[in-house]
Amino acid sequence: MSRKFPLFIYFIIGLAVVGLVTSLIKNPGSFFVSILITIAIGFAIYFIITAILNRRNPGGNDEMRKYRKAAKQSNQKYSKQQPKIKKTMRTDSPLRQRRKRRHVPHLTVIEGKKTNNKNNNDRASN
Numbered sequence: 250m251s252r253k254f255p256l257f258i259y260f261i262i263g264l265a266v267v268g269l270v271t272s273l274i275k276n277p278g279s280f281f282v283s284i285l286i287t288i289a290i291g292f293a294i295y296f297i298i299t300a301i302l303n304r305r306n307p308g309g310n311d312e313m314r315k316y317r318k319a320a321k322q323s324n325q326k327y328s329k330q331q332p333k334i335k336k337t338m339r340t341d342s343p344l345r346q347r348r349k350r351r352h353v354p355h356l357t358v359i360e361g362k363k364t365n366n367k368n369n370n371d372r373a374s375n
Contacts, residue, residue: 273280 269280
């Protein structure tokens with residue numbers, strides 16, 4: 250039975266190919282119109298099915314809600330525009346022109362013992 254099944258499928262596919270080729274040769278204009286209509290109907294069915302599925306579950310699951318919230322926060326964070334600096338006639342001191350440094354929380358300064366070179370040279374010779 251398993252061997253006859255693929256032969257039957259190949260026979261059906263072969264008939265379909267022969268039918269497409271003959272319709273393409275006899276009347277190519279109507280062939281292309283029918284193909285375009287078939288594609289349009291397929292898109293319409295796809296959009297109707299997706300609309301029905303989205304209506305059933307409008308908010309999505311919790312993961313999707315969390316993702317949308319995070320994306321919204323990210324867009325708000327990175328879409329802020331920097332205020333434009335107005336040029337003035339007077340010249341500011343270089344200290345005022347320096348930009349503010351941001352505080353980076355994951356970088357810390359480690360304090361250690363400080364020794365001078367004289368003591369290090371004495372220890373190395375001992």
